[in-house]
Amino acid sequence: MAVIDVRGDAERVFNALKDGGIAIFPNDVGYALMGGSEDAVKRINSAKGRGGHKRNAFLCGLDTQRELHVLDARSREMIEAITSDYDLPLGAVAPFDPGHPMLRNVPPGLLATSTAHGTLAMLLNAGPLFREICRLSRDNLHPIFGSSANLTGTGPKFRVDDIQPAIREIADITVDYGIRKYHTYKRSATIVRFPELEVVRIGSCYELVADVLRRHFKVELPDDPGTDANPSGHLQEFALPDLSAG
Template sequence: MPRIDIASDVRRVFEVVSGGGIAIWPNDVGYGMVGSSKAAMQKIFDTKKRGSHKRNAILGDAITQREIHALDKRSQDIIESITLDYNLPLGAIAPCRLDHPLLQKIDDELLEASTANGTIAMLLNAGPIYNELCRLSREAVQPLFGSSANVSGSGPKFRVDDIEPEIKAAADIILNYGLRKYHHYQRSATILRFPEVEVVRIGSCYELISDVVRREYGIELPADPGRDKLPSGHLKEFELLRAP
């Protein structure tokens, strides 16, 4: 059996998505859906039955994150400590530079659906497949937006076989790489909001992320109450960022 070819597989995904299609693809914190156009993101939104307050997250690697997020040095150092020094996945919400070429290429309505009060969410360091797709996005100046491949509220999916049929039917291409790395958490990525270093969602690797920011920066994040008490992992929904 031949070895997997990440570069070729990701190129196929990128070509479908940049052409207006939808892909289901793997990253370390589960399977996601990705699109680039207003129509594709609306189809993802409708198929997932997302609430109207939900924002899209833009895909980005470390280079894209440094360029798009407008942060002070300490906040940027925290993000890089987590994602680069300790090699952990993280969702980061932070003020963004709306004049960045990637954001300038986004349709006004899609940009409005993906930002809140001048901030944008970005998943970081979610594995080699994710990083390769982000590299293609950055080099082609083609913005990509992602969401988990599941009906909203049903929890992340770590195998293609577990994704709901209607979600799979909405995709133009599905990249199946088997069971995902952080399946044992049964949660999506941990999300922090910067510069506040505020927990928005407790997710994968939360205990490791908490340890990093406590030891390196003296910041005590809230204790994880456990999946029985906080099954979705959300402490504060991104909708709060929409308030004036």
């Protein structure tokens, strides 16, 4: 008998998000803080103290990513190799189709804080509960945006007990699956911009992602300087325009 109810938990999370709420739930690279409406995402960013140079991530499965991201065949093959063949989590940033049904009714303000230079960031292949919530989001054409469940600058949280009270208090639902799979990395997901193959953040499973790209595609990613030199792994922290300026 299963000790966790992934399907039931996903339905409870999605129902809260569909009603415009905020949810904390686990994925393989930490706990996520996601909103189901523009107001919810604004409350998330306010509680986190998030800078205007940061963008929200879009939650979706690989099926939606294939449709939404506008990429060449080689870039698509790379993402598939990392997430499907090698079953690794990945944050993928790439040009996107704003006319896709999942984004067609997203308020302009929310889309602006979730995109930059015509690109959209997506977390992919981050665990069973994550996949089930993605499925419900797609089936109901209800987009979900958010980021890590933490105060900005404090790093990802791999246990619910480590999430600051100010963050836990804004959630309408919290799902606790204990310590997360890739906690030993002490970083959130690795993020790569396609098709440029620019590393935005060195994160969980980075050496594995780099190995896949090196062996199968002859691509060399930069070396990881280590968490002592770069705790967050960000290589382009302030590269995007600050939407809060002015």
